[in-house]
Amino acid sequence: MKRSISKGMAAGLGVALAVTMAACGKTEPNNNSSGGSGDVDCSVYSQYGDLKGKSISIYTTFVDAEGATYEESFKGFEQCTGADIKYEGSKSLTTDVLGRIEAGAVADIVAFPQPGLLQQAVATGKVLEAPAAVAKNVDTYWTTSWRDYGSVDGKLYASPLGASVKSLVWYSPQAFKDAGYAVPETWDDLLVLTDQITKDGDVKPWCVGIADGDATGWVATDWVEDMVLRSAGPAAYAQWVNHESPFNDPKIVESLEEMSKIVRNDAYVNAGIGNIQSIAATPWTDGGTPLLDGQCFLHRQASFYGGNYAQESATVAEDGDVWAFYLPSADPSIKPILGAGDFVAAFADRPEVVAFQTFLSSPDWANAKAKVTEGGWTTANNGLDKANLRSAVDQLAFELLSDPSAEFRFDGSDLMPAQVGSDAFWKQMTAYFAENKSEQAVADAIEAAWPKS
């Protein structure tokens, strides 16, 4: 009895296996693309060749509606070349991409949200150097500093994708007009204006929110970076980011103290929300909301915050409900701009992957992406036609990015080692607000967290 059962089971397994195999053979999808051009002008895509039946996978951090605009921007490429782009977006890219690379289970192309992470990926030895066509595009359409962010030890690995400008202060043009305020041209003007607002009415001028789950604190690190650029200067900023000077250098502590003049002054913050401590508890997505009902006058936040205002059905325009001005520096002849961006690197060198990578580094993609994005996206690709950007603030950000007199500097926390840039720096800045921790103590604690080797 026992014997026959086990024999039966073994036979059964065999049958099941055969059935599964047969089923697999049938369900395999055929990758025939339509090949039809539709309303897309295929002439720009002819250079990428015929990629019928080929598929390319890309892995990014963009999901939901934002992710959909990326997929949309690849449509023309897919239709005209016949290639099939497999898009995967995940918010946990920063935590799982290195593991995937080690396991050899990574997509053909990965969009790294930070140069620091790209460097760690390159250290695994699995990232391929950018092909010649991509390097040529990067040289043609980006400044050398952008090329450097995508390079490790002088070798170009990744081409820049999107970009954002962080040195912006959001305000309500109407409220400014009613009160007779002018957009400040220098840092001192900004302090005077801040003081003026408190004297004129029963409101605090600045609203800030830095909470973002486990990423709480990044908004404050942007503040610090903007302050270091303005108070210590772009040269000191570069030394600080590369750890050629310590994090608790007196210049950095001074910059923090300059920042405290606004964000740790109970008379200035937290407009429409609460006390200084409330900054650490307010989600960054709500930080600028009090601006809309006149409870707050100034909100320092990146260009992509325009998307949040648009969601609250506010008009983002120079004559609309909200608009942004450049966060001025002490000396108006120096115009440092803090920004960030993402970078695409490849893990395969099949011809179709190279073609797609080349497309992503070209103005063709930048323009396609601009056309399908409602707002909250821009690039430092100077081949982009500004008119294609559909949101006014994205156009403003693009202007700043391509302003030759501006000194662009990349978000320092994205360049620092992860233990600092996305852990200690965030946590200490959160403590700066939550515990009123002194500027010196904050800087000392972050310096102590810097990896020794």
Add this chain to the structure above:
Amino acid sequence: MGSWDSLLLHPTTVGGKLLLMVIAIAVFALVMAVVLALADRLGRFPGWVTALVFLFPVLGLVCFGLIYPALVTIKNSFFDATSDKFVGFANFATVLTGSEFLITLRNTLAWVLLVPLLATGIGLVYAVLVDRARVERFAKTLIFMPMAISMVGASLIWKFVYNDRVGILSRCYVTVAGWFGNEDAQAPHWLMNAPWNTFFLMVIMIWIQAGFAMTVLSASIKAIPDDIVEAGRLDGLTGVKMFRYVTVPMIRPSLVVVMTTVAMTALKAFDIVRTMQGGHFHASVVANDFYTWSFNNHDAGIGGALAVLLFVIVVPVIAYNVNQLKKAEDIR
């Protein structure tokens, strides 16, 4: 790495992936067939050989899925961030001396001690109080319901409770302060001020686990033989004394099991801590720091050291649990 094995092991096309799946299923079927065939042949051999053959797949998976990763983690804890260089006990030194790590350890200890005690205590008192009451079923359902909610879901609910502007706790605080004449009192930021914020996080787990404790303990209370209760009553025991001298000793094995189970859950308080505040405000626990260092900071050394530390903390709890279970069996 040759190209053939990367094609086979890391397929990029749908066809390749399906082929890999088919091969995996075939290998599994083959192993099972061999195991079954062997077991069949070995029918004449002593029982332990048969047992071994049947255990082989499970042991294999435990070795591959549990023991091997555990060994790698222990190895990593003695190496640097990228697991290239041996650093001895340096990672453990960092973890056991850093001021922020010590706070993490303190918090973890508080979780392991307070959560089981409070959850079991509340569950026990509740079980005794509603035992044989008219609304017993309804009352039990009420406290059991949070068990059905995931840790992350519960955290999101409590996030609203603790919200300093619209949260019910904050509103209550402001109202009560108003009664005492403080008209413009502001609710404190419950989750921001250490060390009390850890306690507010624990409340969430106690809220969930008290229902579990109540259910198990209620069943044990009902299993106490009536003659023992009767004997106690004849000896003049009532109320609190009955609880102290009859109920608690009779359900002691269940109490220990509930406490150790909740303690182990508390050690894994990762979900609550991460969802509520992501390890900020000095309220982190070892499990959360382990995640941050392994996957955010990409430091396999410190991450490994934290995992090993967590393992070392949990071992005595498990040992005690197993020991108590054995004792309970001996009594029977």
